[in-house]
Amino acid sequence: MSKISAQSLPITEQDTVVSWKEYYEITKPRVVALLVLTALVGMSLSVPGAIPWQILLPAMLGIGMLSAAAAAINHIVDQRIDAVMARTHNRPLPNGRLSNAKAITFAAMLSVIGFIMLYALVNPLTAWLTFAGLVGYSVVYTMYLKRATPQNITIGGLAGAIPPLLGWTAMTNEVHPHALLLVLLVFVWTPPHFWALAIHRRDDYAKVNIPMLPVTHGITFTKTQILLYTILLFVVGLLPYLVGMSGWIYLVGACALNLAFFAYAWKLKFNPEKDTAMKTFRFSIVHLMVLFVVLLADHYILPSPF
Numbered sequence: 001m002s003k004i005s006a007q008s009l010p011i012t013e014q015d016t017v018v019s020w021k022e023y024y025e026i027t028k029p030r031v032v033a034l035l036v037l038t039a040l041v042g043m044s045l046s047v048p049g050a051i052p053w054q055i056l057l058p059a060m061l062g063i064g065m066l067s068a069a070a071a072a073i074n075h076i077v078d079q080r081i082d083a084v085m086a087r088t089h090n091r092p093l094p095n096g097r098l099s100n101a102k103a104i105t106f107a108a109m110l111s112v113i114g115f116i117m118l119y120a121l122v123n124p125l126t127a128w129l130t131f132a133g134l135v136g137y138s139v140v141y142t143m144y145l146k147r148a149t150p151q152n153i154t155i156g157g158l159a160g161a162i163p164p165l166l167g168w169t170a171m172t173n174e175v176h177p178h179a180l181l182l183v184l185l186v187f188v189w190t191p192p193h194f195w196a197l198a199i200h201r202r203d204d205y206a207k208v209n210i211p212m213l214p215v216t217h218g219i220t221f222t223k224t225q226i227l228l229y230t231i232l233l234f235v236v237g238l239l240p241y242l243v244g245m246s247g248w249i250y251l252v253g254a255c256a257l258n259l260a261f262f263a264y265a266w267k268l269k270f271n272p273e274k275d276t277a278m279k280t281f282r283f284s285i286v287h288l289m290v291l292f293v294v295l296l297a298d299h300y301i302l303p304s305p306f
Contacts, residue, residue, distance in 0.1 A: 022092035023106055026075040027068035034289060035067045035163045036060055041292045042167025042182055045245070045299050051171065058121035059170035063163060065114030066130045070159075072107035073138035076100065081208040087201055118170075126170045133162045147209075150216040153198075157190035158183075164292075178245050182295075186288065188236045192229040192265060193284035195222050199268075199277040223269040226280070230265040234258040237291070246295060247302040253294035257287050 043051050043059065075082070075093050083094035092098035111134065118127035141156030149155070164182035169175060195213055198205060199222055202214040214222045237254040240246040264280040 019098070022098040025092055026072045026098065026103060026106075027110075028071035028074075029068075032064055032067045032071060034285065035160065036064050037289060038182070038186060038292050039063050039163035039167035039170075041296050042164035042179055043171050044167075044296055045178065045182070046168040046171040046176065055122060055170060058117050059126065059167065062114045062118035062122060062127070063130055063166050063170075065110045065117070066134050067163070069107045069110035069114065070134040070137045072103060072110065073134075074142045076103050076107065077138070077142045081210065084208050085201070085204040087204060122170045123173045125173055125175075126166055129162065129169060130166050133159045133166070135159075136162075147211070150211045150213045152211070153194045153213075154191050157187055157194075160190060161186035178240075178243070181239055181243070181245065184236055184239075185233075185291070188229065188233045189284070189288055192226040192233070192261070193281065193288070195226050195229075196268065196277050196281040196284060198222065200281065223265075223272075227262075227265040227269045230258070230262040234262060240295070246298045248298075249301060250294055250298035253298075254291060257291050257294075261287050 079093040082088035136159030145152040168179035
């Protein structure tokens with residue numbers, strides 16, 4: 001009996017470690033980290049001074065939890081198509097390393113705890129807006145738009161664009177035009193970001209009958225749309241400076257980043273190599289992250305416009 005116990009102990013420990021990693025994986029931590037960063041910038045730009053930690057901590061945790069819950073629901077809903085696609089077939093749910101029931105329970109717990117935290121410790125407006133973002137991404141986009149229209153990411157991208165607004169409302173309890181401008185930045189950035197990945201994984205999406213733009217309209221048309229969206233992003237990227245929301249540090253950084261994104265899109269359209277689409281996708285992530293860091297630096301280095 002002691003021999004059996006000794007042999008079973010390492011297996012139990014291994015299962016515990018793997019289980020933790022699997023729960024962590026279905027929250028899409030890198031995506032959530034980027035969303036929380038944009039929310040932090042929204043919080044910072046909404047006030048001239050330091051952010052009170054009494055609001056900062058519950059706001060960041062609550063927004064992060066509901067974003068993670070939305071990601072987990074996405075894993076639950078998409079597990080059948082994930083099992084067929086090369087990019088996603090090894091995820092915990094289609095791979096069988098995490099049960100559907102446990103994933104649902106985990107997503108529900110994150111949703112409830114995150115919502116209560118925001119409602120009680122931040123404000124009801126932020127709680128309901130964050131919950132609306134969860135519904136928009138996990139229900140409207142994942143369950144309907146993703147399978148209904150090639151413009152799925154254009155429409156559904158709004159759910160992923162609201163974290164800067166959530167950060168702003170967490171501090172001010174109001175929807176401000178400057179916060180909506182930050183939302184617009186992320187909203188316009190989303191299609192060229194995701195369509196670059198969709199080009200790289202076109203065959204996967206075609207295999208599971210998901211009407212992504214490269215599948216329904218072709219790769220050439222999608223490349224043109226990416227290029228046009230990077231031009232639109234450059235124009236929208238000027239607005240924070242033009243309305244007096246930010247200063248010259250942001251202007252220089254935004255112009256440099258948006259020109260670089262345009263250069264990637266130009267290469268993708270007119271002189272692509274085998275991995276250009278994936279390189280464009282990866283750069284787009286760095287682009288948004290650095291753009292919001294520059295917004296943050298501009299806000300604290302230069303005199304506040306408020």
